[in-house]
Amino acid sequence: MRADPTATVDSRVxxxxxxxxxxxxxxxxxxxxLREDLGMxxxxxxxxxxxxxxxxxxxxxxxDIADVHTVGATIALAKTFLAKKGA
Amino acid sequence: MxxxxxxAAGFLGINLVDALVAAGIAPRCGRRTRxxxxxxxxxxxxxxxADLDSPEQLAEACSGVDVLFHLAGHYPRLSLDLAGALxxxxxxxENVLDAAALAGVKRVVYVSSTATVAPRASxxxxxxxxxxxxxxxxxxxxxxxxxxxxRALREDRLEVIVACPAACLGPWDLRxxxxxxxxxxxxxxxxxxxxxxxxxxxxxxxxxxxxxxGLHAAPPRRVILxxxxxxxxxxxxxxxxxxxxxxxxxxxxAMEAVAFCDEEETRAARSGGRPALARELADLIIHGxxxxxxxxxxxxxxxxxxxxxxxxxxxxxxxxxxxxxxLNLQEAQS
Numbered sequence: 001m002r003a004d005p006t007a008t009v010d011s012r013v014x015x016x017x018x019x020x021x022x023x024x025x026x027x028x029x030x031x032x033x034l035r036e037d038l039g040m041x042x043x044x045x046x047x048x049x050x051x052x053x054x055x056x057x058x059x060x061x062x063x064d065i066a067d068v069h070t071v072g073a074t075i076a077l078a079k080t081f082l083a084k085k086g087a
Numbered sequence: 088m089x090x091x092x093x094x095a096a097g098f099l100g101i102n103l104v105d106a107l108v109a110a111g112i113a114p115r116c117g118r119r120t121r122x123x124x125x126x127x128x129x130x131x132x133x134x135x136x137a138d139l140d141s142p143e144q145l146a147e148a149c150s151g152v153d154v155l156f157h158l159a160g161h162y163p164r165l166s167l168d169l170a171g172a173l174x175x176x177x178x179x180x181e182n183v184l185d186a187a188a189l190a191g192v193k194r195v196v197y198v199s200s201t202a203t204v205a206p207r208a209s210x211x212x213x214x215x216x217x218x219x220x221x222x223x224x225x226x227x228x229x230x231x232x233x234x235x236x237x238r239a240l241r242e243d244r245l246e247v248i249v250a251c252p253a254a255c256l257g258p259w260d261l262r263x264x265x266x267x268x269x270x271x272x273x274x275x276x277x278x279x280x281x282x283x284x285x286x287x288x289x290x291x292x293x294x295x296x297x298x299x300x301g302l303h304a305a306p307p308r309r310v311i312l313x314x315x316x317x318x319x320x321x322x323x324x325x326x327x328x329x330x331x332x333x334x335x336x337x338x339x340x341a342m343e344a345v346a347f348c349d350e351e352e353t354r355a356a357r358s359g360g361r362p363a364l365a366r367e368l369a370d371l372i373i374h375g376x377x378x379x380x381x382x383x384x385x386x387x388x389x390x391x392x393x394x395x396x397x398x399x400x401x402x403x404x405x406x407x408x409x410x411x412x413x414l415n416l417q418e419a420q421s
Binding site: 039041042043046047049050051053054060061063065066067 | 129
């Protein structure tokens with residue numbers, strides 16, 4: 001199931017994360033760490049960014065995601081690349 | 088050539104896509120719904136849904152294709168369930184071969200493993216002629232790869248070429264699979280390991296070999312792709328020196344290594360995560376044999392890269408994606 005395209009970036013990111021971990025969207029917070037708090041590993045973290053890139057049509061590279069460790073950083077990355085796309 | 092690459096988002100797949108594009112060939116890239124396609128998106132290559140459990144998706148993906156590169160053969164995460172691994176691996180392979188045959192694909196280049204190469208009875212390096220006569224009984228990975236390769240070679244509806252690459256090293260091992268011991272050594276995290284012969288090959292050379300197997304008018308039916316077959320312990324010592332890391336620990340005996348892996352796999356099955364040493368890696372080391380890749384050199388006009396070249400490329404890429412810390416190599420060389 002895809003995220004609601006009319007929703008905010010924040011909620012779309014949270015929705016995608018909720019597809020990958022056994023945590024409800026309303027329980028996912030910006031400060032949550034992808035690995036330590038949400039139980040993601042390196043593979044599912046990359047899967048998350050890949051799904052995000054497809055969902056929002058972003059040109060995110062593998063090297064761009066190396067420092068993304070929290071939900072908030074994921075949202076920030078999405079917003080940065082959306083801004084680049086719109087520029 | 089109108090190729091379809093199954094497993095295009097994986098380590099070898101990305102290298103193959105690059106090699107095809109460099110040869111002026113536009114690949115169609117098979118993918119599953121949930122897979123990391125960032126590297127493929129960067130390359131702007133066409134992607135198609137091709138879940139190996141979906142005959143419908145495979146049929147659609149194979150439409151109009153003349154060469155299918157199958158790099159997505161089942162690789163079990165753990166070695167604890169032989170029957171399950173065999174059932175899944177053979178079923179998916181059957182789906183791929185059925186879809187290819189029905190779609191009129193001319194050639195399947197199937198990527199197997201050197202796990203299917205047996206020791207040479209007369210001693211010396213093993214060649215393509217050296218096959219285990221029956222599935223190896225010492226490990227799930229070896230048994231699975233043998234059974235899958237045997238099925239691929241029995242195919243009579245279309246041409247199947249089998250490539251047997253050694254442990255691949257080089258850029259784009261995003262899951263840190265065969266690079267695991269290398270990364271651990273470079274990071275100064277000694278991993279318990281057995282000793283034995285480890286054959287390795289640069290993933291970029293494998294990719295080039297696959298392209299040539301796809302294009303070749305009369306390719307060899309089975310080809311070993313291996314640059315060198317050194318012993319692991321001195322190799323780890325060389326790697327430790329390269330990265331300025333502590334020397335490797337003494338090797339475990341084969342029995343100790345297997346027991347360690349099985350314990351680690353049981354732990355990983357219970358609580359998630361990865362075993363510190365994968366059982367298939369230990370089996371490959373313990374049962375490793377020296378390989379003779381002269382057929383690939385002669386028939387595919389391949390020159391395998393030396394280890395230093397492979398490591399330089401791996402380091403550059405691994406530092407960029409933070410798999411390796413950026414200063415290790417510079418510190419070691421200064």
